[in-house]
Amino acid sequence: MSEDTTEEIMGATYCALCKHGYAALTMQNIADESGLSKAALHYHYDSKRDLLLAFLDYLLDRFRERIDAADADDPAERLAAFVDVVFTPRREDTHREFKTAVLEIKAQAPYDDGFRERLAEFDRLMHDRVRSIVADGIERGVFRGDADPDDVASFVITVMNGANARYVAVGAPVGDARRTLMAYLETQLFADGRDPEVAAE
Amino acid sequence: MSEDTTEEIMGATYCALCKHGYAALTMQNIADESGLSKAALHYHYDSKRDLLLAFLDYLLDRFRERIDAADADDPAERLAAFVDVVFTPRREDTHREFKTAVLEIKAQAPYDDGFRERLAEFDRLMHDRVRSIVADGIERGVFRGDADPDDVASFVITVMNGANARYVAVGAPVGDARRTLMAYLETQLFADGRDPEVAAE
DNA sequence: CGTAACTAACTGGCCGGTCAGTCAAATATC
DNA sequence: GATATTTGACTGACCGGCCAGTTAGTTACG
Numbered sequence: 001m002s003e004d005t006t007e008e009i010m011g012a013t014y015c016a017l018c019k020h021g022y023a024a025l026t027m028q029n030i031a032d033e034s035g036l037s038k039a040a041l042h043y044h045y046d047s048k049r050d051l052l053l054a055f056l057d058y059l060l061d062r063f064r065e066r067i068d069a070a071d072a073d074d075p076a077e078r079l080a081a082f083v084d085v086v087f088t089p090r091r092e093d094t095h096r097e098f099k100t101a102v103l104e105i106k107a108q109a110p111y112d113d114g115f116r117e118r119l120a121e122f123d124r125l126m127h128d129r130v131r132s133i134v135a136d137g138i139e140r141g142v143f144r145g146d147a148d149p150d151d152v153a154s155f156v157i158t159v160m161n162g163a164n165a166r167y168v169a170v171g172a173p174v175g176d177a178r179r180t181l182m183a184y185l186e187t188q189l190f191a192d193g194r195d196p197e198v199a200a201e
Numbered sequence: 202m203s204e205d206t207t208e209e210i211m212g213a214t215y216c217a218l219c220k221h222g223y224a225a226l227t228m229q230n231i232a233d234e235s236g237l238s239k240a241a242l243h244y245h246y247d248s249k250r251d252l253l254l255a256f257l258d259y260l261l262d263r264f265r266e267r268i269d270a271a272d273a274d275d276p277a278e279r280l281a282a283f284v285d286v287v288f289t290p291r292r293e294d295t296h297r298e299f300k301t302a303v304l305e306i307k308a309q310a311p312y313d314d315g316f317r318e319r320l321a322e323f324d325r326l327m328h329d330r331v332r333s334i335v336a337d338g339i340e341r342g343v344f345r346g347d348a349d350p351d352d353v354a355s356f357v358i359t360v361m362n363g364a365n366a367r368y369v370a371v372g373a374p375v376g377d378a379r380r381t382l383m384a385y386l387e388t389q390l391f392a393d394g395r396d397p398e399v400a401a402e
Numbered sequence: 403c404g405t406a407a408c409t410a411a412c413t414g415g416c417c418g419g420t421c422a423g424t425c426a427a428a429t430a431t432c
Numbered sequence: 433g434a435t436a437t438t439t440g441a442c443t444g445a446c447c448g449g450c451c452a453g454t455t456a457g458t459t460a461c462g
Binding site: 206237238239240241 | 440444
């Protein structure tokens, strides 16, 4: 399959997911968004499931690129940059819809090993990132030595999950969670007693 | 409809949801769990959606009872009791399955006003509870005066959402999130500098 | 010409919802 | 108080629509 066709199908899958959500997503929806017929999709992917797994792999690649791109020297800046990447939407217009579809997929993880595997990879990626940033900060003496990089990382990822879930379910603004999370990190990681409100900006 | 029949159907809905999940749930599944036929369910509820909305109302009632029952005098104890209620499963055996179904429903909220409304009520219930406990603690001088009850409440609810979502999606233990959350509350709410690790126990 | 990429039309299965009855218990009628 | 009528709860069979996946045939291309 050509590079173009792959991109076409992945893009169409993204649009169809945003428009209809995961639960109501049909192969026809994806076909309609692309310039292809439903049968053409089945020509390239054996099943709907296979296509969606490929889509998750596609998202994983893009996500890897984005967090790798957002880097800095100072641990505090690196952490802020990472939080930025996770909380800042790529596309403003379809943000809520996409987050919704992702949550739908997360809720399907227990029923499908392939899905669970990909989502675990996302989780691992984020967790490792935060953990290594925190560990690096401690090593350099920028962060408090009594902080546990693993615990901090788990907590950060959990808050991110919660912010998205709550945003989708009841429309709670993710910005609030982000602010409080940054304030938490300030108090948790910095040895001095900086005012969190100021430091979070 | 008799009290017994209502209870029968709600119980069957709970079991069917745990067994099949929300996405794959059929009226036949619910009928099979109850002693009734599929047509009988349609006799009592106009549609599958109506039945599920009634089920959410049923869950809301039970949840209200549970958090009202878990009370205490000391604000710190009240907060701990509330966290307990949210994190401790009613049924150990179907815990994961039920949390999964709830997440599936949360992800459907944007597509259905009725669902969203019920979930918002859950959220409001929890938020109000935490907010009033924190406000009460501050008033009594037990908690730090610079804590914002609203912010704390939002953050706590967000972490709870995240713990469940991450548990469902990748199997991350909710106990970890709970421990870190309690430690956060200790450092955030208590004026003195107690060791969070010890205080969380 | 042969292969890869594609399409239109179709198949089979599933599921929400409907419908024509059944039946026992309550209510009315004489 | 015996009989007729109504009602509420329920069932089994069925229908229409939807959707993943298939197939047989068509087009593009090297």
